[in-house]
Amino acid sequence: MTESNVLAPPSVVDRIFGAVVEAQTWRNVLYLMVSFPLGLVYFVFTVTGICVGTGLALIAVGIPILVFTLMVVGIFGRFERFLLRELLHADVADPRPAPLPSGIVESLRAYLRRPETWKTVVYSLVHLPFSVIAFALVVSFIPAGAVLLLTPLTYTILPVDICGAPVTNLDQAVLCSSLGAILMLIGLHLMNGWAALWKRVGGTLLE
8 A cells, every 4th residue: 555545633723723614513513502401301201101100000091001101112212222323433333123922921021132222212211321421512502602603693683791801892702702713613512422431332222
């Protein structure tokens, strides 16, 4: 292999500023944005279904509630595998369908014994705290960074205060824009790191 065919490693500048122009960065941001409402739905449905089903397990109505809850949680898991693959490019495949024995009771027992069933339940529960942090990162860095970044274009129209001091001239606006660029860059790196962490966690729980 010749030297010209060897790809040079990314430079320090590429590693620092490349996050802004990489398409994967914005796919990560999109996933982090949608993860909070999805995580809230997953958590509330899973906890409610399991608690109600367990509480009514002594009578006949509790078992169908638990079975229905686990089936819907399985649908959550399939949807999350799709999102992890499409947005985070996680290497996670749908589990192969295991052969179920004949009979409703035997099939139910086999389904409950599958590790994938309970790993998906765990995923639905831990997804919420992850998504809360993800939502906090997105709403903290992107709006604030964008407002500061656009200050030179907006300070004459919309008042901008920095630590209680109004921006009144172009020099101050350019300084605010620089701070906004730095804030946005830091935020994107943090969001990339958080998405990469969840890519590993989700891939482990949903494999």
